[in-house]
Amino acid sequence: GQQLNQSPQSMFIQEGEDVSMNCTSSSIFNTWLWYKQDPGEGPVLLIALYKAGELTSNGRLTAQFGITRKDSFLNISASIPSDVGIYFCAGQGGSEKLVFGKGTKLTVNP
Amino acid sequence: EAGVTQSPTHLIKTRGQQATLRCSPISGHTSVYWYQQALGLGLQFLLWYDEGEERNRGNFPPRFSGRQFPNYSSELNVNALELEDSALYLCASSWGGGSYGYTFGSGTRLTVV
Numbered sequence: 641g642q643q644l645n646q647s648p649q650s651m652f653i654q655e656g657e658d659v660s661m662n663c664t665s666s667s668i669f670n671t672w673l674w675y676k677q678d679p680g681e682g683p684v685l686l687i688a689l690y691k692a693g694e695l696t697s698n699g700r701l702t703a704q705f706g707i708t709r710k711d712s713f714l715n716i717s718a719s720i721p722s723d724v725g726i727y728f729c730a731g732q733g734g735s736e737k738l739v740f741g742k743g744t745k746l747t748v749n750p
Numbered sequence: 751e752a753g754v755t756q757s758p759t760h761l762i763k764t765r766g767q768q769a770t771l772r773c774s775p776i777s778g779h780t781s782v783y784w785y786q787q788a789l790g791l792g793l794q795f796l797l798w799y800d801e802g803e804e805r806n807r808g809n810f811p812p813r814f815s816g817r818q819f820p821n822y823s824s825e826l827n828v829n830a831l832e833l834e835d836s837a838l839y840l841c842a843s844s845w846g847g848g849s850y851g852y853t854f855g856s857g858t859r860l861t862v863v
Binding site: 670671673675680681682683684685688690728730732735736737738740741742743 | 754783791792793795798805806838840842847848849850851852853854855856857859
């Protein structure tokens, strides 16, 4: 089945630093999504990407849909303590269900 | 607009018992998905229901089952509970095939003792 490789698995950074995480797959996806999960809550959609090469921003967050359609990255600029959580990438090819990465756990030290 | 609602928020059961978890999707969403998340780790796909039918099932034993009702709400049943079933169970809903993303509920925390 389709699988997503998300890295890094965890990150420990200082407040104010920039963060970068990515997802790769051996399969082509038509849609890439990035979610954030706060402790004890369900994941919340941050950014959705629908076209190869697309670069989309949402405040301090920027995500890109890779040209090959097999990868995507998420950048967070000037991190703040509330950025703490688990970030998941998700991809969809055709009409199948979303495939989720294993998540990147982000810790921000004040 | 109400989001995806799950009940109960917390559930404590004894090993061997049965647990029933409920989910109400966003109005207009026809697909419901169930995920298991243990120890704050990744999302393990359990079940996908659309228009009352089971569309896909993850790699879980048959004692994990569910259904979707005519109003698109859903319930997840876990029979013969085992200690390792303790986890956060997340329900999500989507319109159509989900290419606009899934909307997740806050989950049911199941603890098996």
